[in-house]
Amino acid sequence: MNRIWIPMAAAMIALIGAAQASAHESLWIEAEHLDGVRGYCWPMGRPKMKTTAGHWGLSGPGWAAEWNMGGESGFLSIATGADDDKAVATKTLEIPTAGRYFVWVRYGDWREQTERFQIQIQQAGGQPWTARYGERAIVEEDNEMKLYWDWVFAWDRHEVELQKGPARLSLASTTKERSPRQVDVIVLTTDPSYRPRIKERPGNHAWEILQSYRDGIPDGLEPLAKNRPNFNLPSQWKVRTFxxxxxxxxxxxxxxxxxxxxxxxxxxxxxxxxxxxxxxxxxxxxxxxxxxxxxxxxxxxxxxxxxxxxxxxxxxxxxxxxxxxxxxxxxxxxxxxxxxxxxxxxxxxxxxxxxxxxxxxxxxxxxxxxxxxxSGESLGYFYPDAKAMQQATA
Structure with missing residues (x-):
């Protein structure tokens, strides 16, 4: 009898362990979706392009530097000026489950300088949690991207215990720096094994199911829509060509x-x-x-x-x-x-x-x-004499 139950118990333990391993919760927060972002700030632009006054601005879509690094998540990032030590952007979140969360941030890691900023998370009835990022080099200083562009996107993380329910996340610059701070995405995950590469996301239960369908949809699975689709495009949908x-x-x-x-x-x-x-x-x-x-x-x-x-x-x-x-x-x-x-x-x-x-x-x-x-990146412009243009449009 014991010889029967021991393998069954081992199998049950393995199943429970697998279920726990795949039951992690994650929140993927695009920096440009934070509240309070306004205007623009381009860290590699002219001085007027990278100046802010107590706010984070859109930075992107980037160009060659960002593209060389896999691009920005969601096609945009945000940044704040080098001497702006009062910029704040926030977001109200719904923490799906209580537990230990790893707060990952993808941001611009400048060569041989700091790019300090803070993430703060506050929940009702508790003290705000604050973590500091950009205080040290994450990517080695002789990295080819740093040597060429003087910066590179890097990921860094801190840990926090959170309760299930609402939370307010704040992204803040509290110090002056030599260069702007650029933030692409913020990730909260309970998965301790998550190690982001470029823009790789944590595991997602729904996507795991959909990915499994690549090998074939199970025979017994019924479609949500009962009507069979017609894949022939209507004539009005056909694109006109030159x-x-x-x-x-x-x-x-x-x-x-x-x-x-x-x-x-x-x-x-x-x-x-x-x-x-x-x-x-x-x-x-x-x-x-x-x-x-x-x-x-x-x-x-x-x-x-x-x-x-x-x-x-x-x-x-x-x-x-x-x-x-x-x-x-x-x-x-x-x-x-x-x-x-x-x-x-x-x-x-x-x-x-x-x-x-x-x-x-x-x-x-x-x-x-x-x-x-x-135009692949910018519009072309004529630059007429300003006074002549004012007279013509008076």
Missing amino acids: RNKDFLYLWNVSHTKPEETWLGDKPDRVKVPYNIIDKETREEFEKTYGGRDDVPIFSDPRIVPTFHGVGAGIFTTDPKTGELLEAGKRFAAWLDADPNRNWAMMMNYHPGKPIGEKGIQAFRKYRDRFVGSI
């Missing part, structure tokens, strides 16, 4: 001079629009595919050469002669040779300038094949 050409791929071709490469005269040139930023890779690519028609990806006619500039910048004219620059002349000839090819412009950070009368004429000629101006 000149009904379906898929087009806009490719930035501005990092090399097109008149000296694919629009040039050399017989061993790559004959189709292309761009590869890395010099060594580009040189090997040009050596391999120069003069050939079977160029991977780039020989596809759906590639749309996209030039950097505002408006029809590829057709800029020489201010002295009024004639199209060499790149514009050659590109116009390229468009004339194939009436089915299209073109586009990309405005990122371009100040913009008039293209001249003949440039305008060229734009009008090829307007029907102009896919449009896109």
Whole structure:
């Protein structure tokens, strides 16, 4: 008899242990969802861009630095100025169960300096709990991200005992620093084994069930909706495409001079629009595919050469002669040779300038094949004389 019960008891203990291990509770709090966040603060911007006065501001969506580090959770973060020692943002939470919680924060860890801030949690009938972050380097100082950007996103944690029920969380800067404080996300979890990597979340019961369906939905599981869905899209849902050409791929071709490469005269040139930023890779690519028609990806006619500039910048004219620059002349000839090819412009950070009368004429000629101006990070702007603009709009 004992030989029967001992294995059963062991199995029950294992099941109970597994249930306890998977029963952890977690709260994922995006910093930008805190109350009291207003304005903006960009830690890597100009001085006016990273100044606050007793508040946290939106920081993001970030650019190359944040992207190199896996990006911001939820696409945004918040920050407060280096000399702002009075910034506070809060959130009312519902603690799901009593117990020990690990309070993780993902924030910017600056190289060879502190970035001090505090997390405070207060519940009715108890003393507020306060933890200090940013007092020491979390990531080693010779980390490649720190060496390149001077900072890196890092995770640090503290522990707190909380009761089930409402709690007020506060994020505060109480000291002045050399650089702004940047906070991405705050996590409260009862899971002692949770070790976040980049933006990895703690285990979630509902997602664990959904993830299990990747291997197949159980036979006995009934759908919540009894009506069978129709996956044929209504005609009004079909997306209109440029000149009904379906898929087009806009490719930035501005990092090399097109008149000296694919629009040039050399017989061993790559004959189709292309761009590869890395010099060594580009040189090997040009050596391999120069003069050939079977160029991977780039020989596809759906590639749309996209030039950097505002408006029809590829057709800029020489201010002295009024004639199209060499790149514009050659590109116009390229468009004339194939009436089915299209073109586009990309405005990122371009100040913009008039293209001249003949440039305008060229734009009008090829307007029907102009896919449009896109902006990946910022809008392009013209900067007219302020007094002239005031007079024109008076």
